[in-house]
Amino acid sequence: MEDATLVAALRSGDEAAFIRLVRRHHSALVRAALLHVRDRDVAEEVVQEGWIAVMKGLDRFQARSSLKTWIFRIVTNQARTRGTRERRTVPFSSLRPGIRQPSVDPSRFRPAGDRWEGHWLEPPSSWGPDASERLMARETQRVIAATLDDLPNAQRMVISLRDIQGWSSDEVCEALDISPGNQRVLLHRARARVRRALERYFDDDLGRNDRPMATTRDR
C-alpha cells in the first residue's frame, strides 16, 4: 500500500491498517531500540510509546520522508533519549563500527616481502553452477539465519533492513540516524561474515558428499 493511502487510512482510525503496520515493522523497531537501551523490556516499552507518538504525530506527518523511516526515526530518538537518561553518562553507542575485523583471513593473501603482497594466495573457490539452488536450500537458509543471529546488534539491524527488507541506503541512514559511511561499514561486515559462514559450510559439504576420497584435506 502506498504511504499516502496508508496515512489516510490511519488518520481515519482504520485499526486493521494500524495492525498491518505493526506486523510489518514492530520486530525491527524493537531491535532498533535495542541499539540504545540494554534491556529488552525497556525496548518494547520504548517502541510502544513510539507507536503512540506515531498516532499522535500522524496529522503532522508530511511526505518529506517515507512513513517507515519517519516511524523508525521517532523510535530511534526516543530510545536514544531513554538510553542516555538511564546511564547518565555518554552512552556507549553500539552503532559505532568498533574494532575492524578483516573480511577475509589475512593468511589467504600473499605476505609482506612477496612481490604480489596483498594479492590472493588462497582465492575463494566458486560455489559452482548450481550455486543458486544450493543457496536457496532450506539448510543453507538456516546457516544464514544462524549467522545473522550471532551478529552484533547494529550489524544485524542494518543487514536486515537492507538485504531482507530491501530498504535503500538512504532510508536506513535516515531511520537509524547514522552516516552513510557507518552504515556501509556495518553492512559490509555483516555480509562478509555471512559469506565466510557459507564458504565454511559449502567446503564442509563438499568434503562430506562429493569428495569422500579427499584425504589430504586439512580439517
Added chain:
Amino acid sequence: MTESNVPPSQSSADREREAALGAFECRALVELVTDYLDHAMDPDERGRLERHLAACDGCQIYVEQFRQVIAATGRLEPNDVSDDAIDALREVYRRYRRG
C-alpha cells in the same frame, strides 16, 4: 591451494594483465565490495578496482559470492511479531482512539 594470479612469462598480454592486477590489491578490494556495489567510491578508485577485477579470477569469484550472499539473505523472512505483542498494541491503539 597455491593457485596464482601471477603469470610466469612476460608477453605483452601478460604485462598488461600484470598492470591490471597491480591496479588494486585483492586484500583491499575485499573490504570495499559493499562500497563498490552501492556506487559509493570515487571514480578514480572505482576505475582502478574495475581494472583489477577484470583481470583477477579470485576477486571476481569474491564479488560474485557477495552478490549471492545478498540474494540468499533476501530470501529470509522478516521476524514475525508475537500475537501477544499485537494484542497489546491493539489495546494501546483502542485506548488511544477512545482518547
